[in-house]
Amino acid sequence: MRFLLGLGAAIVLGLILHLAVILALPAFASQTTWSRIEALGPANHVVVLPPVAAGAPNPLHLDPELAYAVCRVNLAQRPGVVSGVLPNAFWSLAIFNKAGDVTYSTTNRDGIGQNLNLGIFNADQTHLLAEQQIDVADGLLIVESNSNDVFVLVRIAPPHQAERARYEQALSKIVCGNIRQ
């Protein structure tokens, strides 16, 4: 009986330890999505990710059929903006916060077409926008972010791999940074 009680107590302690590991892991991880994106280059600068090679490590879990561009933006001083014209193919966009969560995502099937024109505002900036204290260009798709540190990932699917270079070039021409006031 005492053995079973001891075993039960050890299992309960193990479960507590397990929950502690799950909850604490995000705070202690070193190689996070954010750190990997941060290592690619400075903020407000679009980086086209190199294509995945067979047999090579693929830490970001990229799809070899797609081309990717990423840009890091800080919203502390001014809202962020990402704009460009992309080729007529499937593309999608996701905004990640520092924790690596996708806070917003969309595809060009959602009526955006080829024009990418996205404004990223924090809660205070959204409030100012509602009070018309921030001027933005017409047609800007406004997205509110719960974090000042974000990065935007644009995925595009070239119809054929032979056209990949042209699609990557279009990605490299995306403008990313803060809205000028």
Added chain:
Amino acid sequence: MRFVLKLLGFVAVALIVGFGLSYYALSDGRVLGAVRVGPWAAWPAMGSSAPDPYTRAYLVRAGALQLGQSEGIVFTALSDSDGHPLDRNCRYRLEGATPVASFWTLVALAPDGSNIATRGGQQALQSRHIARANDGSMALYVSRTLAPENWLEIDGTGAFELQLTLYDTSNLSGSGTSVQALPSISKEACGA
């Protein structure tokens, strides 16, 4: 002495349960939040803006660029439809329908996540480039040895996994809540 042994046993059980469960939960044994269709499994919460603690811990550990819920969803298969682990020594036939999506891709990955397609060959099968029968059905082959129709040629030895990514699908992303069907995975032959 007996007390010390009991204490050591107590601590050992607690550590094994605690870290063992954590490892299982954060590797491919993730059971919470999984959607399973035959041999395929997906974790829709990965693309959520507020994932549960298990999904968040997994995402942090993976450090990957997951798809947002509006962008699509990834299904992973570690075994064939009979439950046998996928082995690069065997030829597999994938047959059946895929849920509605703008397009999908199929890749074969080593346990470390690297693509195991033959160097110089195509690294993925894509729905827009595959041959279909008149009724729209399709058969895909994944193997090291020559295969008919739509063939994803792989290399090396050992276990692998298949990853089917559905882009711009309503299934499990936003309005959709279920997946009707995914291709079956049948082992055809093994050996050289």
